[in-house]
Amino acid sequence: MNTKDKGFNTKLIHAGVFEDEFGSATVPIYQSSTFRFKSAQDGADCFSGKSKGFIYTRIANPTIRVLEKNVAELENGYDGIATSSGMGAISSVYLALLGAGQHIVSSDAVYGPARGLLEQDFSRFNVESTFVNTASTDEILAAIRPNTKVLYVETPANPTMNITDIAACARIARENNLLLVVDNTFCSPYLQKPLDLGADVVLHSVTKFINGHADIVGGVIIAKDPEIYKRIRHSMVYLGNNMDPTQAFMVIRGLKTLAIRIERAQENAIRVAHFLKDHPRVAWLKYPGLESHPQFELAKTQMRGPGSMMSFGLKGGYEAGRSLMDNVHLALLAVSLGGVETLIQHPASMTHAGMNAESKLAAGITDDLVRFSIGIEDVEDIIEDLDQALAKV
Numbered sequence: 001m002n003t004k005d006k007g008f009n010t011k012l013i014h015a016g017v018f019e020d021e022f023g024s025a026t027v028p029i030y031q032s033s034t035f036r037f038k039s040a041q042d043g044a045d046c047f048s049g050k051s052k053g054f055i056y057t058r059i060a061n062p063t064i065r066v067l068e069k070n071v072a073e074l075e076n077g078y079d080g081i082a083t084s085s086g087m088g089a090i091s092s093v094y095l096a097l098l099g100a101g102q103h104i105v106s107s108d109a110v111y112g113p114a115r116g117l118l119e120q121d122f123s124r125f126n127v128e129s130t131f132v133n134t135a136s137t138d139e140i141l142a143a144i145r146p147n148t149k150v151l152y153v154e155t156p157a158n159p160t161m162n163i164t165d166i167a168a169c170a171r172i173a174r175e176n177n178l179l180l181v182v183d184n185t186f187c188s189p190y191l192q193k194p195l196d197l198g199a200d201v202v203l204h205s206v207t208k209f210i211n212g213h214a215d216i217v218g219g220v221i222i223a224k225d226p227e228i229y230k231r232i233r234h235s236m237v238y239l240g241n242n243m244d245p246t247q248a249f250m251v252i253r254g255l256k257t258l259a260i261r262i263e264r265a266q267e268n269a270i271r272v273a274h275f276l277k278d279h280p281r282v283a284w285l286k287y288p289g290l291e292s293h294p295q296f297e298l299a300k301t302q303m304r305g306p307g308s309m310m311s312f313g314l315k316g317g318y319e320a321g322r323s324l325m326d327n328v329h330l331a332l333l334a335v336s337l338g339g340v341e342t343l344i345q346h347p348a349s350m351t352h353a354g355m356n357a358e359s360k361l362a363a364g365i366t367d368d369l370v371r372f373s374i375g376i377e378d379v380e381d382i383i384e385d386l387d388q389a390l391a392k393v
């Protein structure tokens, strides 16, 4: 079915889906590592690209292709590449777009291992990196060098909730001959479409909102340009970062409800944010849906809604936050985000523990910061849980 002119929810259900000979309502799981050629000539044609037939699952697989085409259409991109994990997506993109002697400018508050991979590993291959607060275009411009090739942005940033102006970054990227890569995990294509704002590549940890049910780990990359798409697919295939067919089936299943899950979680998050902002034990709260967020206006222009992620600090700092985390019962004390269940965690000692103290401070990842991912439970129960835990702090 051609869904190009259809609405977002219709695309979620139907984009990229092929009709099989039995009329299956769902996408079949092609759990096969390899595919039989019709003849020696057919095998040669598959390898030369003359034929579109499948060869081997690390290269491409019919079930995985459905997910790749679906998300590419949601993001208005050329095509997609599914990966084993979000980090599989990030490592494939770095490998494809960076080489020895080249330089990348990245948001300072990014997913911890995305930064660690550059600082600890790509640095060994003479790839240089600079981390700046990309919410400031001045900081980005000051960091660009003659050998800079990539501008890498996460917005809202993890876990500071800082927002970067994607259209402004795209202008900087064009003027300086860089490729703009956006990690869109926190928003999903329902809330934000970086390619429409001028980005070249968008990637996701589908572990989070896109799958949404905390039952698989996975990633996806979408490119706007066919040549860049080919380079990244080559990296994924050579690194062996491919998704598995059953994993893809699970993601396709979770993805169908993306918009209604996000709408519900966001409705809950707005209520929770209003509860927390007035609470006497809360020192500060950062949520893009509140006017107190420094980039509230920018968030409104590039995001369809404020989403369901927020960070806050308690009066009493880390010890108070720790007591809160030990006293919540409904919210799971766990990393990850974007699932149907409410999660709470402490980045400085958990997801971002690998960063050195100086970088953490510079990026605004303070010791008192607690990250909250609001789920789709009844909001009264989420608030009641927080209320009783805050009373014990």
Ligand SMILES: *Cc1c(COP(=O)(O)O)cnc(C)c1O
Pocket (backbone or CB within 6 Å): 085, 086, 087, 088, 111, 114, 154, 158, 183, 185, 186, 204, 205, 206, 207, 208, 217, 218, 219, 336
């Ligand atoms: C979780 C996450 C990643 C990494 O994804 P994995 O699926 O855990 O490998 C990358 N970016 C962001 C913003 C994330 O939240």
